[in-house]
Amino acid sequence: xxxTIIDTCTGCGAxxxxxxxxxxxxxxxxxxxxxxxxxxxxxxxxxICPSAAVKDRFGRICVMVKRSQWKRPVFDRDTCMSCSMxxxxxxxxxxxxxxAKGPKDPxxxxxxxxxxxxxxxxxxxxxxxxGAVTMLVPVPKDESRKSKPAAEAAR
Amino acid sequence: MNRGYMGRVLMVDLTKGDFREERIPDEVYEKYLSGIGxxxxxxxxxxxxxxxxxxxxxxxGFVSGLLTGTGSLFSGRWMVxxxxxxxxxxxxxxxxxxxxxxxxxxxxxxxxxxxxxxxxVYLYIKDRKITLMDASHLWGKDAIETExxxxxxxxxxxxxxxxxxAGERLSLISGICNDKGRIAARSGLGAVMGSKRLKALVxxxxxxxxxxxxEAVHKLSRKCNRWVQFQVPLGPSIGTALIGxxxxxxxxxxxxxxxxxxxxxxxxxxGGLNQMSPEWGDSxxxxxxxxxxxxxxxxxxxxxxxxxxxxxFIKYHCxxxxxxxxxxxxxxxxxxxxxxxxxxxxxxxxxLCMNEDTDSLFYLNxxxxxxxxxxxxxxxxxxxxxECFEQGILTLDDxxxxxxxxxxxxxxxxxxxxMINREGIGDILADGSRAAAKKIGxxxxxxxxxxxxQEPAMHDGRQDPGFAVHYCVEPTPGRHTLGAQxxxxxxxxxxxxxxxxxxxxxxIYHKNSKYRATEKHTxxxxxxxxxxxxxxxxxxxxxxxxLGITRTPTFDWLNAATGWNKTPEEYMEIGKxxxxxxxxxxxxxxxxxxxxxxxxxxxGIPPQPxxxxxxxxxxxxxxxxxxxxxxxxxxTTGKPTDETLAGLGLSVE
Numbered sequence: 001x002x003x004t005i006i007d008t009c010t011g012c013g014a015x016x017x018x019x020x021x022x023x024x025x026x027x028x029x030x031x032x033x034x035x036x037x038x039x040x041x042x043x044x045x046x047x048i049c050p051s052a053a054v055k056d057r058f059g060r061i062c063v064m065v066k067r068s069q070w071k072r073p074v075f076d077r078d079t080c081m082s083c084s085m086x087x088x089x090x091x092x093x094x095x096x097x098x099x100a101k102g103p104k105d106p107x108x109x110x111x112x113x114x115x116x117x118x119x120x121x122x123x124x125x126x127x128x129x130x131g132a133v134t135m136l137v138p139v140p141k142d143e144s145r146k147s148k149p150a151a152e153a154a155r
Numbered sequence: 156m157n158r159g160y161m162g163r164v165l166m167v168d169l170t171k172g173d174f175r176e177e178r179i180p181d182e183v184y185e186k187y188l189s190g191i192g193x194x195x196x197x198x199x200x201x202x203x204x205x206x207x208x209x210x211x212x213x214x215x216g217f218v219s220g221l222l223t224g225t226g227s228l229f230s231g232r233w234m235v236x237x238x239x240x241x242x243x244x245x246x247x248x249x250x251x252x253x254x255x256x257x258x259x260x261x262x263x264x265x266x267x268x269x270x271x272x273x274x275x276v277y278l279y280i281k282d283r284k285i286t287l288m289d290a291s292h293l294w295g296k297d298a299i300e301t302e303x304x305x306x307x308x309x310x311x312x313x314x315x316x317x318x319x320x321a322g323e324r325l326s327l328i329s330g331i332c333n334d335k336g337r338i339a340a341r342s343g344l345g346a347v348m349g350s351k352r353l354k355a356l357v358x359x360x361x362x363x364x365x366x367x368x369x370e371a372v373h374k375l376s377r378k379c380n381r382w383v384q385f386q387v388p389l390g391p392s393i394g395t396a397l398i399g400x401x402x403x404x405x406x407x408x409x410x411x412x413x414x415x416x417x418x419x420x421x422x423x424x425x426g427g428l429n430q431m432s433p434e435w436g437d438s439x440x441x442x443x444x445x446x447x448x449x450x451x452x453x454x455x456x457x458x459x460x461x462x463x464x465x466x467x468f469i470k471y472h473c474x475x476x477x478x479x480x481x482x483x484x485x486x487x488x489x490x491x492x493x494x495x496x497x498x499x500x501x502x503x504x505x506x507l508c509m510n511e512d513t514d515s516l517f518y519l520n521x522x523x524x525x526x527x528x529x530x531x532x533x534x535x536x537x538x539x540x541x542e543c544f545e546q547g548i549l550t551l552d553d554x555x556x557x558x559x560x561x562x563x564x565x566x567x568x569x570x571x572x573x574m575i576n577r578e579g580i581g582d583i584l585a586d587g588s589r590a591a592a593k594k595i596g597x598x599x600x601x602x603x604x605x606x607x608x609q610e611p612a613m614h615d616g617r618q619d620p621g622f623a624v625h626y627c628v629e630p631t632p633g634r635h636t637l638g639a640q641x642x643x644x645x646x647x648x649x650x651x652x653x654x655x656x657x658x659x660x661x662x663i664y665h666k667n668s669k670y671r672a673t674e675k676h677t678x679x680x681x682x683x684x685x686x687x688x689x690x691x692x693x694x695x696x697x698x699x700x701x702l703g704i705t706r707t708p709t710f711d712w713l714n715a716a717t718g719w720n721k722t723p724e725e726y727m728e729i730g731k732x733x734x735x736x737x738x739x740x741x742x743x744x745x746x747x748x749x750x751x752x753x754x755x756x757x758x759g760i761p762p763q764p765x766x767x768x769x770x771x772x773x774x775x776x777x778x779x780x781x782x783x784x785x786x787x788x789x790x791t792t793g794k795p796t797d798e799t800l801a802g803l804g805l806s807v808e
Contacts, residue, residue: 021361022282038282040363081380081477083228088256088474091361093312100469107470107479123363129226129376 002039015045042121070120086124159716170270188692189221208240218265220694224364229699231474246342251473252334257314261360290354319527328532340529367718399434412660413645425498436767446766493521503534509562535610607751609633630737638683647703672777685730748793
């Protein structure tokens with residue numbers, strides 16, 4: 001069951017711009033529509049819609065989330081097996097394989113190439129068989145710096 | 156219901172330039188799986204009997220596996236299928252990389268091409284929009300250059316499969332590349348793509364691949380991954396070479412456990428056997444005439460696994476592979492990097508031609524990858540030309556002045572350039588050794604080593620008769636990735652499938668027992684063929700399945716991904732059905748299965764006077780008959796009987 005757009009749509013076009021499969025079409029200031037054949041249920045349209053006009057696969061209205069609060073993948077290098085399943089799963093092509101660290105770890109590992117391109121769909125997390133990908137809300141940079149010593153002290 | 160497969164294939168008619176989507180009923184998947192089985196099911200009726208492999212009637216298919224994208228490991232293999240121009244038989248070639256999931260993400264289990272395009276084209280699929288685009292500007296460019304241009308144009312999310320100049324020039328030993336140097340090389344299917352004037356496929360789909368129970372698949376994958384990650388440092392590579400020597404000297408052999416091979420793959424890649432293999436007689440030397448005596452450690456040192464590994468700057472993993480046996484190496488000179496030369500390439504361009512120059516192995520590997528030519532067949536053809544030159548059949552006049560003495564590296568490089576460009580003698584050699592011998596004549600035929608026209612890989616049937624049997628009996632002759640006695644030991648199928656002979660890991664047996672033709676040997680060979688058809692239907696990598704059926708749970712993965720509840724025996728029956736269908740395909744196209752017998756020299760007729768395989772002969776006639784009888788094919792002709800076809804639910808014409 002694909003996502004759908006209801007009449008409250010104001011036609012701002014935000015969903016069309018973010019949809020990774022170009023499933024959403026429409027005219028500005030008109031109700032947009034989703035091509036069910038192309039929709040991959042990533043939920044990006046629902047998260048970005050300012051007028052609560054997107055229904056998810058269960059028919060529930062999606063709630064808008066501030067883009068900076070969207071979840072992003074965090075990779076655990078120790079459990080990662082470099083199989084690149086996550087890179088293939090990403091519909092926004094925002095992951096890439098890193099360079100090898102050296103002879104001790106000659107395998108490349110996935111990393112977020114383009115933070116702004118990530119649509120927070122979590123497909124990478126869902127498709128990783130070993131649970132090396134976790135979707136987390138990013139912590140603002142200055143805050144993370146502050147919290148680091150605290151985390152270390154807690155250890 | 157989600158069952159891991161997409162349920163649709165795309166049929167492209169290049170003559171008319173139109174596309175047709177076809178729904179595949181669930182029963183077909185239950186009977187043939189996806190991948191190679193689905194392809195055999197579709198192409199059996201659709202390629203008319205006697206079709207010209209390089210004509211419009213031949214159909215070229217790109218198929219993905221049933222398990223690809225479901226969360227199972229080792230499932231990144233895609234296969235190219237069609238009628239082979241090299242052998243005239245059923246042709247398939249198998250390749251890793253990242254192209255396999257790309258086929259499914261476009262919503263298809265396979266993409267099939269018929270007809271011939273008027274001008275060079277490439278297929279581009281994005282967001283369900285299918286277009287044939289002009290490829291005139293790409294024609295003539297090498298595989299890697301073309302891939303870079305197409306990725307530049309269509310974005311980094313696209314996946315590309317492409318032919319190089321060898322395929323364009325219809326070289327019968329050409330293949331199809333992806334990921335800048337992984338190549339589906341065997342069976343000459345690059346020429347089929349070239350004959351259709353199809354330069355490339357560019358796929359950029361985003362469809363989700365949904366298995367029946369993803370958590371169950373993941374659970375099995377986690378367990379498998381623990382085995383893959385278990386690694387003991389194996390020390391310097393000279394150790395493997397000396398083990399090879401030891402295995403040669405001892406009168407006994409030992410059943411292998413796949414974990415040992417896995418550790419070699421993890422440390423060095425397939426090249427871990429570069430020195431060990433010629434030592435114990437697994438790799439042919441000097442166009443199958445020589446032995447380890449001609450290729451001692453001092454000479455094989457040119458392909459020392461540690462030496463090769465020194466140039467590797469990153470490991471290369473195919474899609475969904477936790478092992479990463481590939482690698483990328485930095486080079487100096489014309490090309491700055493190359494995929495780490497695989498075992499087959501190294502031995503075909505090294506020992507088989509007596510070439511001791513390490514740099515040339517890297518250079519030729521990259522050169523052939525870019526040209527889209529099979530390194531095994533190219534190496535074997537050059538080795539054959541060298542022997543003809545040494546025997547005086549080819550003279551300096553014939554070779555355009557190239558001094559093709561054994562091991563003359565510069566002449567070899569020049570000859571391979573000529574083969575790619577089809578210049579002078581290269582034009583004759585570009586179609587493989589059988590076709591070349593036919594053109595040259597003068598008794599050169601007796602130096603060719605092939606099965607049904609395809610040069611066998613660098614695994615010697617005189618060391619492991621299983622290889623020889625599979626080179627001869629398989630519907631795609633000359634392939635080393637379908638079975639062997641060694642593979643049977645590593646698959647450990649007896650742990651799951653009832654009625655198969657046990658061969659416990661590290662069990663010691665006398666070498667002579669390998670050369671008998673008993674019921675046990677037949678069961679082993681048949682089990683390998685059936686299982687590999689299941690593996691190729693699932694899209695799994697053979698190296699992954701070497702871990703053994705309990706550690707790489709092929710059958711359990713299939714059940715979890717599809718929601719079926721099939722027993723291992725039922726899956727083996729599917730394998731048998733696919734094998735029989737492929738054989739029936741050959742019979743329909745007028746192939747005499749007996750003619751696919753391997754050349755005498757590679758069977759030990761006459762036996763070698765010295766070296767690891769001294770005095771060894773493969774009892775091939777008995778083995779072939781037994782194999783055919785086991786499958787319910789006529790033991791004298793190798794043709795599937797009507798009762799067998801009916802019993803497997805295959806239509807009889």
